[in-house]
Amino acid sequence: MLFYLTVIFCCQLAGELITQGLHIPIPGPVAGMVLLFLFLLIRGNIPKNLTITADGLLNHLSLLFVPAGVGITLHFRLVGDEWLQISVALIVSTVLTIAVTALMMSWLSQRT
Numbered sequence: 726m727l728f729y730l731t732v733i734f735c736c737q738l739a740g741e742l743i744t745q746g747l748h749i750p751i752p753g754p755v756a757g758m759v760l761l762f763l764f765l766l767i768r769g770n771i772p773k774n775l776t777i778t779a780d781g782l783l784n785h786l787s788l789l790f791v792p793a794g795v796g797i798t799l800h801f802r803l804v805g806d807e808w809l810q811i812s813v814a815l816i817v818s819t820v821l822t823i824a825v826t827a828l829m830m831s832w833l834s835q836r837t
Contacts, residue, residue: 729778736761
């Protein structure tokens with residue numbers, strides 16, 4: 726289990742190094758997730774212990790939102806000053822996410 730936790734964090738670190746080194750405008754953890762996905766594609770399957778480790782992390786995912794909540798309460802005045810822009814960004818990103826998900830679902834269901 727510790728080995729696969731190390732693999733996950735190494736992929737995240739590699740993603741950070743790649744995005745920072747090449748000045749790619751995507752978050753390092755996203756690039757790391759792509760690297761892990763490519764690793765699993767090459768491997769051909771998902772190891773059982775990696776599944777157990779990832780499920781353990783997902784079970785405690787809510788803990789990762791604590792820093793965001795603290796940031797919002799710390800900068801509450803700034804959030805209050807920029808509420809309209811934040812609201813528009815949230816609504817637009819939500820609608821886009823729903824649209825992309827619907828299009829992907831439609832496309833994938835046609836392929837099966």
